[in-house]
Amino acid sequence: MSDTTQTVQSYIAMWNETDADERRELVAQTVTEDASYLDPVMAGAGIDGISEMIGGAQQQFPGHRFTLIDGPDAHHDRVRFTWSLAADGGDPVAIGVDFATVADDGRMRAITGFLEPAA
Secondary structure, eight states, X not given: OOHHHHHHHHHHHHHHOOSHHHHHHHHHHHEEEEEEEEOSSXXXXXXXXXXXXXXXXXXHSTTEEEXXXXXXXXXXXXXXXXXXXXXXXXXXXXEEEEEEEEOTTSOEEEEEEEEEOOX
16 A cells, blocks of 8 residues: 555545544644645645534534545645545535645645535
């Protein structure tokens, strides 16, 4: 398993972690201190800002989980991957493609998300 694959798996795990302290720890392991996240509906900056943003998304979609559905594809310091968000056993309410730059230590530095139409 490559470092990029591990980083993306950690990224998906941080979006699924509902305990705020454990989520913050996962975020700190996955993104840099100065990381930024931006998609069409939310934004976050830094470890605390991104962790709080994820908590807000979880409140909006209780009982839903993120799943990696394609990737990661990586080259140089860039990575992209596709995910879905669905309730257990349900159809996805969101599908997205995220693009990230990766720092020298393997953590994500800047993440940009694009939402795709859910089926």
